Amino acid sequence: MLKRVHFQPSVLPYLLVAPQILVTLVFFLWPAGQALYQSVLIEDAWTGNSEFVWFENFQLLFEDTEYLSVFYRTGYFAGAVALTAMFFSLILAGFADRIVKGSTIYRTLLIWPYAIAPVLAGALFVFMFDPTLGILAYGLKLIGIDWNHKLDGDQAMLLVVIAAAWKQIPYNFLFFLAAMQSIPKSVIEAASIDGAGPIKRFWTIIFPLISPTTFFLLVINVVYAFFDTFGIIHALTDGGPANSTTVLVFKVFKDGFVGLDLGGSAAQSVILMSLVIALTVVQFRFVERKVEY
Amino acid sequence: MASIQINNLRKTYDGGVQAVKGVSIDIKDGEFIVLVGPSGCGKSTLLRMVAGLETITDGELFIGDRLVNTIEPADRDIAMVFQNYALYPHMTVYNNLAYGLKNRGFAKAEIGKRVRKAAEILEIGEYLERKPRQLSGGQRQRVAMGRAIVRDPAAFLFDEPLSNLDAKLRVQMRLEIRKLQKELGTTSLYVTHDQLEAMTLADRLVVLSGGEVEQIGSPIDVYEKPASTFVATFIGSPAMNLLPLSKDDNNWKLDNSAVVDVKLSTDLAELTLGVRPEDLVIEELSEKFDTGLHTALKVTAVEPVGAESYVHGTIGEGSVDIVVRAPGKLHFEPGQILKVTAKPDKLHTFDMLTGKRIELQGTLEIA
Numbered sequence: 064m065l066k067r068v069h070f071q072p073s074v075l076p077y078l079l080v081a082p083q084i085l086v087t088l089v090f091f092l093w094p095a096g097q098a099l100y101q102s103v104l105i106e107d108a109w110t111g112n113s114e115f116v117w118f119e120n121f122q123l124l125f126e127d128t129e130y131l132s133v134f135y136r137t138g139y140f141a142g143a144v145a146l147t148a149m150f151f152s153l154i155l156a157g158f159a160d161r162i163v164k165g166s167t168i169y170r171t172l173l174i175w176p177y178a179i180a181p182v183l184a185g186a187l188f189v190f191m192f193d194p195t196l197g198i199l200a201y202g203l204k205l206i207g208i209d210w211n212h213k214l215d216g217d218q219a220m221l222l223v224v225i226a227a228a229w230k231q232i233p234y235n236f237l238f239f240l241a242a243m244q245s246i247p248k249s250v251i252e253a254a255s256i257d258g259a260g261p262i263k264r265f266w267t268i269i270f271p272l273i274s275p276t277t278f279f280l281l282v283i284n285v286v287y288a289f290f291d292t293f294g295i296i297h298a299l300t301d302g303g304p305a306n307s308t309t310v311l312v313f314k315v316f317k318d319g320f321v322g323l324d325l326g327g328s329a330a331q332s333v334i335l336m337s338l339v340i341a342l343t344v345v346q347f348r349f350v351e352r353k354v355e356y
Numbered sequence: 357m358a359s360i361q362i363n364n365l366r367k368t369y370d371g372g373v374q375a376v377k378g379v380s381i382d383i384k385d386g387e388f389i390v391l392v393g394p395s396g397c398g399k400s401t402l403l404r405m406v407a408g409l410e411t412i413t414d415g416e417l418f419i420g421d422r423l424v425n426t427i428e429p430a431d432r433d434i435a436m437v438f439q440n441y442a443l444y445p446h447m448t449v450y451n452n453l454a455y456g457l458k459n460r461g462f463a464k465a466e467i468g469k470r471v472r473k474a475a476e477i478l479e480i481g482e483y484l485e486r487k488p489r490q491l492s493g494g495q496r497q498r499v500a501m502g503r504a505i506v507r508d509p510a511a512f513l514f515d516e517p518l519s520n521l522d523a524k525l526r527v528q529m530r531l532e533i534r535k536l537q538k539e540l541g542t543t544s545l546y547v548t549h550d551q552l553e554a555m556t557l558a559d560r561l562v563v564l565s566g567g568e569v570e571q572i573g574s575p576i577d578v579y580e581k582p583a584s585t586f587v588a589t590f591i592g593s594p595a596m597n598l599l600p601l602s603k604d605d606n607n608w609k610l611d612n613s614a615v616v617d618v619k620l621s622t623d624l625a626e627l628t629l630g631v632r633p634e635d636l637v638i639e640e641l642s643e644k645f646d647t648g649l650h651t652a653l654k655v656t657a658v659e660p661v662g663a664e665s666y667v668h669g670t671i672g673e674g675s676v677d678i679v680v681r682a683p684g685k686l687h688f689e690p691g692q693i694l695k696v697t698a699k700p701d702k703l704h705t706f707d708m709l710t711g712k713r714i715e716l717q718g719t720l721e722i723a
Contacts, residue, residue: 253442253444255430256435256436257430257455258430268444271446274446
């Protein structure tokens with residue numbers, strides 16, 4: 064006989080989870096539902112009259128070559144941000160893992176950029192890279208590079224990638240460092256007795272052993288680049304020049320709030336939402352379950 | 357293969373803590389040296405200094421004829437077996453064994469040959485394609501050993517390699533390590549806090565305490581002639597009984613209380629008398645010795661451990677605890693008074709203040 068402990072029904076558990084549920088309802092499920100509803104309507108921006116059109120908004124989007132190019136651009140942007148941010152944070156964490164003295168100061172300094180709001184980060188880069196005033200633009204000019212991200216789309220893209228990656232490096236750094244420090248010291252020592260120098264140890268022992276973290280960060284960074292870079296792009300380039308830095312989130316904003324195409328914008332949000340869901344599934348399926356080695 | 361010479365090695369940490377305070381050991385080629393001592397005695401630090409994992413504050417370290425003080429671990433031609441095995445978890449057993457050889461640029465065929473030979477010696481041939489987590493503790497231990505022997509280094513360093521194994525495996529692996537070391541003839545330095553392991557493995561024991569050498573010698577020498585009360589109580593289980601004696605006028609007193617009639621040819625006013633539990637004989641069970649130590653023991657507890665029993669009790673006015681190790685299963689009631697004796701040549705004398713061994717002239721007799 065299986066005996067179970069029974070508790071008196073009580074309202075306490077419901078009360079305890081209520082705030083979380085309320086927040087989710089008000090700030091996620093409701094807007095998400097609204098977006099879903101909007102995405103099947105075409106609304107007149109002047110009169111507010113709307114017409115139910117089934118999936119015409121989606122159909123229009125996928126027929127629009129501009130939208131598809133934004134899709135590719137976003138993929139390129141996300142890939143570039145994730146790889147740049149992860150590459151540099153991996154190297155920095157590798158250094159931090161090796162130093163003994165002053166590691167707290169080094170770590171604290173590296174974590175600071177994470178505390179800066181995206182728009183402020185964008186503003187910093189605007190000043191530094193301003194074609195006429197910026198100190199870095201001036202420096203680049205000295206070494207013969209004519210920097211003007213307000214005219215050159217590739218330079219604009221490079222700029223937003225650098226700014227977005229810079230903002231994400233501290234986060235990655237923390238995770239990489241924690242992962243590296245959880246590797247037993249004796250394993251590293253065994254490798255050094257086995258004749259592996261620091262760089263070889265890094266690539267043959269440390270890097271394979273932190274692969275679960277690397278994969279987790281890849282997903283997180285892609286999600287970040289997709290959805291959390293709006294502020295940086297808005298402050299830096301405003302999607303320009305000539306839409307060269309307009310990524311999916313930015314287009315949602317532009318079409319909806321500037322272009323007042325609420326239906327089309329909502330349809331784009333729904334597509335983005337399904338991307339988030341897909342990435343979350345990937346994360347749960349492959350990351351939460353420990354990567355085997 | 358090579359000798360190892362440790363000359364007055366010191367380790368001082370940044371905070372000023374002295375972990376090793378000038379240790380000198382001459383290790384002959386092919387010798388099996390065991391460093392033994394309680395936690396914090398500096399034995400692991402010393403081993404790690406030999407390995408190159410800790411910097412040397414002062415002193416000289418030679419492996420073979422080469423001064424290796426500032427040489428990287430990889431270039432010292434040593435192999436180390438770690439307490440937690442330190443296997444590479446993402447590599448197969450084969451790659452774990454091959455890693456050190458690959459790093460040193462051995463040819464593939466040579467690596468294969470060496471790995472298979474090591475695997476054969478250690479009987480892990482059938483696990484070569486497995487990952488460490490698919491192995492039992494004993495098998496992992498063998499892989500760790502294998503990683504050391506494929507390299508055919510000048511010396512093996514062992515850092516408490518058996519302490520993660522269960523008691524039965526520990527005994528088995530102990531014998532195997534000993535056998536393997538004799539076969540290979542590789543100079544070995546082995547760290548343990550287990551005195552039984554130390555006794556059974558060592559050609560010579562180095563007993564360390566507080567970062568200093570207490571005694572170096574063969575296990576039997578160390579057991580039979582401990583150089584200090586520390587060694588006397590550390591080596592041997594149960595520990596040697598120590599009886600504090602002091603001279604007041606012409607009477608020897610035990611622990612400043614009970615007067616005992618002792619004839620000792622010494623000028624010292626105080627000394628510590630040591631006697632091993634197995635050297636004490638219960639008169640009721642055996643013959644009585646004419647000379648040596650005779651005393652009355654008040655039983656406090658009896659611990660039967662199978663083939664023998666440990667009889668715990670107090671002597672003097674109840675202030676000194678001693679243990680008697682007697683064969684068979686014994687039954688005594690707590691409070692019972694027993695007469696125990698020991699032969700005079702089984703008694704050890706130590707300076708009470710310094711704890712160092714003193715050899716007394718003439719016979720020692722306590723009545």
